[in-house]
Amino acid sequence: MKTYTENSRKTITILLSFFCFLWFLPFLYVVINGVKTRKEYNLGEFWDLPKGISILENYEYINDRIDFMMGFMNSLLYGAIATTLAILFASLAAYAISALKIKGKMFWFMLIYSGTIFPFQMYIIPIFRMYSNVDLYDSKIGLLAVYTALCIPFCLFVLRNYFYSIPKELVESAKMDGASDFKIYVSIFMKMAKAPIAACFLFQFTWVWNDLLFGLTLSKSAEARPIMSSLSLLNGASGTNDVPSALLAAILASIPTFFIFLVLNKSFNYGFPTTSK
Amino acid sequence: MEIVKSKPSSKLSMKRKIEKITPYLYLVPAVILVVIFCIYSDFFSLIVSFTEWDGLNEMQFIGFQNYIQMFQDPNFLLSSINTLIWVFGTLLIPVFIALLFAIAITHVKTQSFFKIVFYLPNALSQTIAGIILTTILSTYGLPHLLGVMGFESLAKDWLTVPYINTLIMVVSSGWQGIGLNLILFIVGLNQIPKEPIEAAIMEGAKGIRLYTKVVLPLLKPIMLIVLLMSLVNSFKSFDTIWVMTNGGPFRTSETLAVTMYKEAFVNNQLGYGSAIAMLLSVTVLIISWFLLRDTFKGEE
Structure with a gap:
């Protein structure tokens, strides 16, 4: 019996290792070829190791071609600010819904949460029209506002669930001491919710960073364009045939999400909130 | 007030x-x-879907004309078929294969190593994964290797071959998207209580039967979430297609999300685009109804 399980475990390990290798191959390709020059890549074989490191030339090329750095900074800005604002607004609403005396708690929750139900294809035409009318098309403020609004429902969902778990006695005793509602929000709810807030931040930052659809629809100049829209200019008819530069751009644009991956990696075993975005 | x-x-x-x-x-x-x-956007889209509008001139109310037009539009029909291919492809790779991998991983000793490698592509965005796989499939990449190995007929730009490119993109997207589902399955499998499984083994259940009869039913809650989440996302597939083929050649690899975008922002048919968005929404809503029904069970 024991040898049977030992043998099958070995077979499984070998099979899994094979698929693992398959899954990892594209990364090898990226790392080996992202540092070559275009000429070296086109004339040599892609499995040859690079003869030198020409990151700087490739970096200059993508900056020239698609304003890489500007897109990168824009997305950092959108990710950081929109996510922070969304968490702030969502936490206020979640606090009202879970702890304050208001009527129709379920109604308010569903009203805000309904933002996650429809696919974003429903939003792009109306927002595009609205922005054209009020001169927000192709502006940083415009994209920030959209990202903030669209991050709110998910944050509300996570924070409301967490706020419900905060013991009522804590709130009651703070009230006895004469603390105002707002003070309780700051010093009890927000203080205790550090972990879910961090989770919201990481997930929503990743979403904003990875967004392509709204960047494509709502921006056209490099000043407002987020990173993924910049990258999408590399491919297709108007794109480049400079493979190493495209790969370098891919590496650089993955740094923030890769960093988040490392952070989240620690909390794998607890399972994490499932986001459908 | x-x-x-x-x-x-x-x-x-x-x-x-x-x-x-x-x-x-x-x-x-x-x-x-x-x-x-x-x-506001939901209502606006609903209204626009009943009009003919290029965004410049006045809206013309045309009733259900846009919805009727869909079923006579070969581009739309092809796009629907492609979307269904994406949906089935998603059920196959990021759901079914993810489940197989997850089961396999729970049987080996180096769980975390395998988890990390399969999850790694998830640290890339769909856009970036698309760019990477496009370069791999470009002239001097994989096709070149096939040519060197003596399969000259296979050494071509596969992403420009209609229909086949859709299959390639589904696989590419599976490569990127398998990680999250895999992790969720592993979490689910590890949470299953040991007693019912041990009891079943005592009674002689093993191998595939043990899984189909005992383990998978216990995994149902997580399975449901993964399934519905993947279904909804696969109906909305956009990024991968946008960067890998842009829906081409000749609009043969579009999905509904891509068709919607192109009709609205390339052909300036905002009404028709909205109608496609509506159809997509209704489809997604029907699926997510099942998800929400479970999420809010026991809610106030």
Whole structure:
């Protein structure tokens, strides 16, 4: 019996290792070829190791071609600010819904949460029209506002669930001491919710960073364009045939999400909130 | 609003009114943003879908014409078929294969190593994964290797071959998207209580039968979430296609999300684009209804 399980475990390990290798191959390709020059890549074989490191030339090329750095900074800005604002607004609403005396708690929750139900294809035409009318098309403020609004429902969902778990006695005793509602929000709810807030931040930052659809629809100049829209200019008819530069751009644009991956990696075993975005 | 309406009365009742209203102020920023960007948009799209509108001239109300036009539009029909291929492809790779991998991983010793490698592509965005796989499939990449190995007929630009490119993109997207589902399955499998499984093994269940009869039914809650989440996302596939083929050649690899975008922002048919968005929404809503029904079970 024991040898049977030992043998099958070995077979499984070998099979899994094979698929693992398959899954990892594209990364090898990226790392080996992202540092070559275009000429070296086109004339040599892609499995040859690079003869030198020409990151700087490739970096200059993508900056020239698609304003890489500007897109990168824009997305950092959108990710950081929109996510922070969304968490702030969502936490206020979640606090009202879970702890304050208001009527129709379920109604308010569903009203805000309904933002996650429809696919974003429903939003792009109306927002595009609205922005054209009020001169927000192709502006940083415009994209920030959209990202903030669209991050709110998910944050509300996570924070409301967490706020419900905060013991009522804590709130009651703070009230006895004469603390105002707002003070309780700051010093009890927000203080205790550090972990879910961090989770919201990481997930929503990743979403904003990875967004392509709204960047494509709502921006056209490099000043407002987020990173993924910049990258999408590399491919297709108007794109480049400079493979190493495209790969370098891919590496650089993955740094923030890769960093988040490392952070989240620690909390794998607890399972994490499932986001459908 | 209520302050204005109330007659000037004693200061005390005024104060009480304010106290009643202030809790609602906490909702204001979130509600305003969601109403402007989401709820207004939903209604606007619904209305526009019944009009013919190029965004410049007046809207023309044309009833269900856009919806009728869909079923006569070969581009739309092909796009629907492609979307269904994406949906089935998603059921196959990021759901079924993810489940197989997850089961396999729970049987080996180096769990975390395998988890990390399979999850790694998930640290890339769909856009970036698309760019990477496009370069791999370009002239000097994989096709070149096939040529060197003696399969000259296979050494071509596969992403420009209609229909086959859709299959390639589904696989590419599976490479990127398998990680999250895999992790969720592993978490689910590890959470299953040991007793029922041990009891089943005592009774002689093993191998595939053990899984189909005992383990998978216990995994049902997580399976449901993964399944529905993947289904909804696969109906909305956009990024991968946009960067890998842009829907081409000759609009043969479009999905509904891509067709919607192109009709609205390339062909300036905002009405027709909205109608496609509506159809997509209804489909997604029907699926997510099942998801939400489970999420909110036992809610107030």
